[in-house]
Amino acid sequence: MLQQIYWWFVSLFMSDFWEFPALLLGARRCPVCGRFRRSVRRSRRSTAYCDDRLNFIVCCDDCYEREEDYWADMWSDYYSGCM
Numbered sequence: 001m002l003q004q005i006y007w008w009f010v011s012l013f014m015s016d017f018w019e020f021p022a023l024l025l026g027a028r029r030c031p032v033c034g035r036f037r038r039s040v041r042r043s044r045r046s047t048a049y050c051d052d053r054l055n056f057i058v059c060c061d062d063c064y065e066r067e068e069d070y071w072a073d074m075w076s077d078y079y080s081g082c083m
């Protein structure tokens with residue numbers, strides 16, 4: 001019984017049920033981590049793809065920080081390989 005209630009809460013939490021109230025609060029679902037955040041926006045990545053659409057990412061602040069760290073590492077590896 002308790003487990004049933006637990007799964008009910010879990011499935012409710014994972015569902016799109018929160019999408020509408022979240023939108024009212026100005027939050028959007030982050031496509032990267034799947035959480036509802038108010039900080040979700042389109043930002044420029046530290047990449048230089050020829051197709052400029054690939055140089056943007058839609059995500060929340062947390063994911064953007066992780067993304068920046070990742071590319072900062074990639075670029076420092078790239079430059080240390082050039083020298």
Ligand SMILES: [Zn+2]
Pocket residue numbers: 030031032033034035059060061062063064
């Ligand atoms: Zn995110």
